[in-house]
Amino acid sequence: MTPILLVEDDRSICENLTAFLKTEDFDVTCAPGQQGAAELLQKRTFALVLLDISLADGNGFSVCREIKAEYGLPVIFLTASSDEYSTVAGFDLGADDYIAKPFRPRELVSRIRNVLRLTSGAGAVTKIGDICIDTVRGTASKNGCDLNLSALEYRLLLVFLNHRGAVLSRTMLLESIWDIAGEFVNDNTLTVYIKRLRDKLEDDPQDPKLILTVRGLGYKLP
Amino acid sequence: MTPILLVEDDRSICENLTAFLKTEDFDVTCAPGQQGAAELLQKRTFALVLLDISLADGNGFSVCREIKAEYGLPVIFLTASSDEYSTVAGFDLGADDYIAKPFRPRELVSRIRNVLRLTSGAGAVTKIGDICIDTVRGTASKNGCDLNLSALEYRLLLVFLNHRGAVLSRTMLLESIWDIAGEFVNDNTLTVYIKRLRDKLEDDPQDPKLILTVRGLGYKLP
DNA sequence: GTATGATTTTATGCATTTCCGAAAAACAAT
DNA sequence: ATTGTTTTTCGGAAATGCATAAAATCATAC
Numbered sequence: 001m002t003p004i005l006l007v008e009d010d011r012s013i014c015e016n017l018t019a020f021l022k023t024e025d026f027d028v029t030c031a032p033g034q035q036g037a038a039e040l041l042q043k044r045t046f047a048l049v050l051l052d053i054s055l056a057d058g059n060g061f062s063v064c065r066e067i068k069a070e071y072g073l074p075v076i077f078l079t080a081s082s083d084e085y086s087t088v089a090g091f092d093l094g095a096d097d098y099i100a101k102p103f104r105p106r107e108l109v110s111r112i113r114n115v116l117r118l119t120s121g122a123g124a125v126t127k128i129g130d131i132c133i134d135t136v137r138g139t140a141s142k143n144g145c146d147l148n149l150s151a152l153e154y155r156l157l158l159v160f161l162n163h164r165g166a167v168l169s170r171t172m173l174l175e176s177i178w179d180i181a182g183e184f185v186n187d188n189t190l191t192v193y194i195k196r197l198r199d200k201l202e203d204d205p206q207d208p209k210l211i212l213t214v215r216g217l218g219y220k221l222p
Numbered sequence: 223m224t225p226i227l228l229v230e231d232d233r234s235i236c237e238n239l240t241a242f243l244k245t246e247d248f249d250v251t252c253a254p255g256q257q258g259a260a261e262l263l264q265k266r267t268f269a270l271v272l273l274d275i276s277l278a279d280g281n282g283f284s285v286c287r288e289i290k291a292e293y294g295l296p297v298i299f300l301t302a303s304s305d306e307y308s309t310v311a312g313f314d315l316g317a318d319d320y321i322a323k324p325f326r327p328r329e330l331v332s333r334i335r336n337v338l339r340l341t342s343g344a345g346a347v348t349k350i351g352d353i354c355i356d357t358v359r360g361t362a363s364k365n366g367c368d369l370n371l372s373a374l375e376y377r378l379l380l381v382f383l384n385h386r387g388a389v390l391s392r393t394m395l396l397e398s399i400w401d402i403a404g405e406f407v408n409d410n411t412l413t414v415y416i417k418r419l420r421d422k423l424e425d426d427p428q429d430p431k432l433i434l435t436v437r438g439l440g441y442k443l444p
Numbered sequence: 445g446t447a448t449g450a451t452t453t454t455a456t457g458c459a460t461t462t463c464c465g466a467a468a469a470a471c472a473a474t
Numbered sequence: 475a476t477t478g479t480t481t482t483t484c485g486g487a488a489a490t491g492c493a494t495a496a497a498a499t500c501a502t503a504c
Binding site for chain 2: 449450451452453454459460461
């Protein structure tokens, strides 16, 4: 299921598209406006964004600019105003395609697949605060400069990323990284890697804001 | 001047588009039908093909299939029949965009630029620094002189090329080149070929700038 | 049959990382 | 405060992953 973010304030369009795209193996999440879209992009990772130009709060253009600057995700504009000016402006902002309503669902699917094909190789970037994780390039950076994570540090960070907000028990973390044929490593190894990650990620490793300890339960990424 | 091939049998459209696109810094060559298109593609190099579906001899779909198979060039369908079936069929053949007549010239230009942006890196000849890879001839050259890559070295380079920027795991590389009926070769074979490629490609093989090692994760071409 | 080049394997060295034990610190409960 | 538990820190030993050289195998043409 390819995760897609649909930014659209018309509820009925949202519901119809979500249902239809589901049958085509896309996992659609709806955001009614700029605000919600920004929050979802912070929290989760998407492969593509479908963007309505006319939103209640702000317009699609500014959302597009943000998405391109922050996450580099492919964007397809989805809009009623099919006038030439909009089309050109949309492309100038780095949109990857532009579909005028009313559009035929099957054409939309074709265009989504097409854009995904053309942009594959573009990174799937997730942001947490000023930390940037690019799962395609296999890098994590802070304020643009590479953090030089080791392979294990990187994998550990990924686990936190995929369970954003949840408390992860030490056992669970050990299992997901060190479970080689049921043989675990020393429990303390995890602790050491938590420290390493903090040293590299946190502004102040003494007072972690990203990887928090939940005493007795484990750790979590808020 | 970006060279574009326009395959279109309506003379007046040809002339108008040629003139207009010229003002946008595109160098348009017209072919009235399948026959002429094939000959021109043989003789010259184009960056993109604008393709009318309804041609006097044969139809645009078969031309598209041929272009994609033989030259791998980006294709934009340009057509009167905007029915859904055609759109989907066009994309299925590997078209990169689809514009229904009548279209606005400025939108066409936007879409051309957009497709060129998205497909840059495809094309028959790709450059990385001072390395030139010609996927039609199957050769790679540095500063104009042939690098004399062996078949495997060349194929390995192609894998990197097709995943520019991404970290490619050793397993993935082994699979894409040495996976003969699930039987892998010695894991170190890959290492050796990485070295061979570096020796031929890099200015200073000791300090690679093209094929970088990402310890624990794999290699990547930045 | 030998000569040439491509491919694969073997062997070795080096650098980084991963791992662990033990001590120190932080925390919770009495 | 005292005690016991959990978490953090530290340094060095062990393991791993990668680079390199050189030898062995295979294919092809001469």
